[in-house]
Amino acid sequence: MRYTILLITLLISTFSFCQVNNSNLVEQITNSGFFHNYNVENFYLHTNKDVYFTGENIFFKAYVVNEVDNTPNMDTKNLHVNLYNNENKLVSSQLFHVEEGKTNGSIKLPAHLKSGQYTIQLDTQWNRNFKSGSNFLILVKNIDQTDFSTTVTTDIETTEEPITFYPESGSLIENNENVIYFKVKNDNVKAPIGRIVETKTGRRVAKIFPINSNYAKSTFFYDSEFTAIINVDGKKEKITIPKANKTGFTLYKTKSEKDDVINFQLSTNRETIKKQKFIYAVHHKKGVLKTKASFNLTENILNYNFNILKSDLFPGLNTISVFDNQNKLLIERSFFYKDKKKVDILAKVISQSQDSTTLDLNLININKATNISISVLHEDSEVINYNTSITNTLLYQDTNFNTSESTDLYFQQQTLENSFVYKSKDKQLAFSKEYGIKLIGSLNAPVKEPTSYQVALTSSTNEIFTTTDLKADKKFKFEKLYLTHPSEFTLLLLNKNGKSQESRFYIYNINTDYVAFNTLQNPISFRSDFIKPKITKKTYTQSELEVPKFISKNVEQLDEVVLEDVQKRNEKRIKQIKKENLYLAINAGLSRDYLIDPDKDFQTLEQYLRTITGIRVVNDTSLIRVLNARPGGNFKQRNYISIVIDGNFITQKAGGLQNPHRPVTDFELISVNLSGLGNGIVHQNGVINLVTRKGKSITSNSYVSKNYKTTNGYNLNQETLSDSNLFYPSKSSEYAFSTIDWIPDLTLNPSTTNTIKIKKPLGEHVKLIINGVSLDGELIYKVIELKVPLE
Template identity: 25%
Template sequence: MKYKHLFLFIFLLSISPIFSQQEKNIEDEYSAYFTLPRESLYLHLNKTSYFSGEEIWFKGYTYDQKNQLTSKATSNINVGIYDAEGKQFKKALFKAENGAMQGSFKIDSTFSAGTYYIKAETNWMKNFKENDAYIQKIEIFTEQVAKKDIVTKKERFDFQFLPEGGHMVADTKNAIGFKAINENGKGVVASGIVYDENKNEVASFEGNSLGMGKFLFQPKANHQYTAEVKLENRTLQTVVLPKSKERGISMIVNNPFPDKIIINFNTNNETLANNPSKKYKVLIHQNGNLKTIALNFDTTEKTISVLKKDLFKGVNTITVFDNNENPVLERLFFNDYFVKKANINISKLNTTNDSILFSINKLNLEENANISISVLPEVTKSYNPKHNILSNFHLKPHIKGFIENPQYYFQDMDRKKKYELDILLLTQGWSRYDWNDIFGSKPNGLNRFENGITVHGKVNRPNSGVKRIFLYATKNQPASFIDLNENQEFTIDNFFLEQGEEIRFSHMNNKGVFKKPSMYLRFNVSNNKDYISDVLLENSQTTQTETINFTVPDNFFYEDSQLLDAVVVVKNRNEVYKDPILVNAKVTDFTEQEYNRFINITDFINYNGYKVSEQLGKVSIITRRAPKAAPVIYFDNVRITDFSILFNLSSFNIERVVIDRTGVGEGVNAGFGGVIKIYTRKTPLFKKGDVSKMYVSSKAPYAFAVTKTYYSPNYTSYRSNTFQKYGAIAWIPELKLTKTQASNFKVYDTRTKNITLFIEGISESGDLISEKRTIQVR
């Protein structure tokens, strides 16, 4: 019996590797790694170079990478300004609605001249090892020297050979990519000749203006090859090619066709002899979506053709696995089959007073779209973003290295641009998603989607007997009663409180009068001080095409100009309130007389032509005359459909009631029940009273930034060279394009002859829009 147990134990040990290998299913592991949806962010800035006193305006777009649609899961967008070393300088919270948000930062006296970075991210992004935060370099100029003088450096170059798929295989065809860059990471033109050990020419190559290219090469086993490379400054370099592997397979991707992609796989006899099964697996994948193709070698060459409509929009990754399910080759390519060009059409309609009216529509998209527009002088040097929305969402999530001017490939994308993009993806090597991570631990989602602020509270006094508290209306939240648990605690989720705004609470005594409670409040929202790592700073650099070296004129802005955030109007005490909408409104301001006549607000409504019934905390209100109908009720300017908030509500808490039983002015929403508007008390009822004794108030330490309306800087001259290169004409953060008709927008007329519009946006079905249009306006 003992020997049987021993045999069983040995048998189980022998088959456990088989079971573990079977459990390591590539497709399942890959899908599990991308189970959680990944968000991306793009900020469309009005400029990337600013003067002290200007405002950094931006529009944010959120994107679901897997479904390639606007991401509406997150409302909280953290946007920060960081210094040249990546240290946090300023940070604010912005609210996204339907996948878009807008905001700004004032460039005040705390900024000094120099380089900064703007970064946008969400709390959900922290779940993933791959960083999807948006980062853009910006420059700030003050009235002193705007940029340091040029420092002359000795020119240095780096040249690399990058075999397609990751390696060269001896005695078979290989595609060899290459790139040549200078010390700033900018591509330089290069050409060269490949020689064998006997100095015989075996291949030649020539790169494009971006310093990249490819050529076909068939190395022999155990041979070393070198290349003489001629760079754009006419210097020569000798570069050794990577040594070829004696066994393996190579991959050559052909992607010039509109409807398909062709993949050539090559190997040698040595490989076939040492791989009895001759079986491989090819995965074509993107963000959790995948297609699996079996690869079997009958001869040393195998060709696979795949229809692009069966693949995924944007960058796809081809990964080849051997029969032990180890990844051996990888290559990125761009599938343009589903990418639509918007073909934005813009025309000038007319000039009226100090404004120019434009009409804009899209000619090639079937859905409505949401766009933003930066309007700058034609010769502007102030707009130099690293990415446009296409490169940011289609390219950036898949690349792990630095890319020079990635948006170039998506501007007026023609056959040449598509070829250059393919060379770029060849030379980028493997995707940024590491297979060790994919086969390892999976993202856990501990950092949740954030939608507003979570408010936790506890009523300390009265120390018992309080079952609910009254939450006063805020700009984004209606007034309501909040139920407490047995410990007089409560939680409010998804609360949107703006900077400077108070959250106020009262409890109601047995007479229905609001009283000030003693409370403990805690606000939960992610607000960790952070930094930008050196790697992300490096990848966020842009190539400086022109060195800036000038002094901002002392009189470039009017000295006495300033932005008025709000105008405060002081009301005359004798002025009678008049509702701006309702035509036949009866307005009642509640004084001591009304309070003594009507104990509760429902008593007052009942007296004014409505039938009110209250039972078990529910309130029903209908008209007394036929046809019987409920009124439209607004509570602190927020429409309420549940009238239970009025149950047992003392008129002591009410400052004004507006009633219009006809509802004329409200439109079809009023129906037959009329309109009632109720406003809670803001001033003391009694002469010696203090309304603040009715409620407790608090401000959140980290609340949502207030969205400002764009204003144009007050430049002293629109004809100066400084304005033409670095000034701003207009910023339109929110414009809806419909499929049925054109949209109009106005810009201030600066008398500039030609203007350039930088347009970014997204359609309802996820089609990305990025256009640059220059228009002659006079």
């Protein structure tokens, strides 16, 4: 009789997941509260290395992607990068501007930090609606310590039982085939094996097959009381299998004969079908719905196959959840999917010089542009952890494992509803997306009818000119500002005619809504695989691998004493002049600037103006008029450019620029804004600002506007690798702990040549650590070794 029942249960009805045109089912799913359409972010991080010394800069590249498909998140603008120490206390919090899902920069490590495992956290204000920020580990070594080892030791106490078990999909039911995974605490590398026996008779009913050194699996029909016997470290361990449920479902991932599908089998028993007549199943990722199917249960069919096309799968985490007609979650099974399509980057050496190599990088099996970051390290580098690749990061975010071997086993340990991590979220989320910096202040001057005024903010450094209304209480607020920190800006009070007048302001704060937690909320537990096993071709002595030291402050560092060239000196002087001039601040970022050199520019003002592209100078006896050259070469009298000398407007319609034959060296700066943007409709033909040299002023009238300094803002995206002032006592020490080159922002296009030049000492083996994300959401991790060919 027993075998007859087994044969009956093997009758299978096959269903494929598809889009069901059932309005009632769609409404039922929508109203269940399990599903959502939030744009949730995920974060990836690539640092130039994984082990640092105090005083160094951590150079990083951060990727912000959509959680559901890994494509770059184009909506995110503000990324907060928090550094926590080995005690999970906040060391620093910095803001970086995200463009097209990526940003890069550097974090300075203070000299006083203790050695230990540190955490870099990537977070946004919007992300806090759903989860804590994503954490990434690095090692920090205090420069004053003599220990150069990259090994971390820790004492971890555990009360874990020798054997634990996890029914697949979390349940056991009577009179049905069940699958159980066993986790074995095994000090022996030999994989565990064993058997399932009937407790009363000792009769073997199934084998326990090994998966790896710590996991095993068994499949058996549950119709009695059973015991598992497993060989662990040469000893036989017994574990009693608990009683199964009288009703319920099991959901198994099974093998498929087709390469393009993933197959699952849903099983139940007759007792369940007597009570349950309708169920529906959905395929989703953390509550983002992809496909769905519904069906009626019949008494003669106890097993149902579900086929999902691989093309419909989410990258990373996928879940099948089964509900009854009351939207009660019956059972679910999660799994991790990674397309077996081999995406890759091939590198070809084009040319080599004494200190660099030019490469051609080609994308393989990637059809859209891919942004990558590259760290160039010495072949014998001891500061890279190969388990921290961007592909393993995806595994870790979804499963807390950083290798694919244990991901499927991990999902057997989950509880029901674990996959619906955002189910409890309200429709009105607590945190909004951030776009830029907020500046709040008030006017510190008496004015009538404050609401008829506007406040203008200008910053030449950030190329900003923007306005906002003044409120009745004389307060104002700027939002979505792109202000770098540190930088300066100017505030101007504009009346209803668009004219500015002298005033002073009080700044309440410059900030974002995001505030980093002082203590890390979701610390990563110690991972023994964080640093790779020390495998080197060369044996180093203690003296050879002496830890680098700071260069003494009493010693002149010639490589850092660099004389400013003429261009940088000129740029510095132009910025200084703009800070002192109201109208130059208004035109910041829109003008072309000409700094007059008194030792080289031996022309008259008229002659010099004629050399400037885009304007035309008309000589009218003792004065000149300056016109804007419109497209097509038409010069009309109404195209007079507004001329400003030391903040004073010169009227051209009634006259012109007098004394045009005076030396141009009487002026220090000529700034030309042909667009007229930022100057109002009166000056739509453009503005030329003339700033006289000290002692050569044409007019004594001047306007002084106050500059303000930022207290918060975006950190600049630093791309150039600049090693801190560390002194490596030997070549071996430098090779082990330093980075040769860092390229944080490189876009590769498919089906074309992508040329890049990297630093590479001639005659030395190096390796390139590459991480990246394509516009399709493909994750790239590649290690390229560039070896010197044998002669």
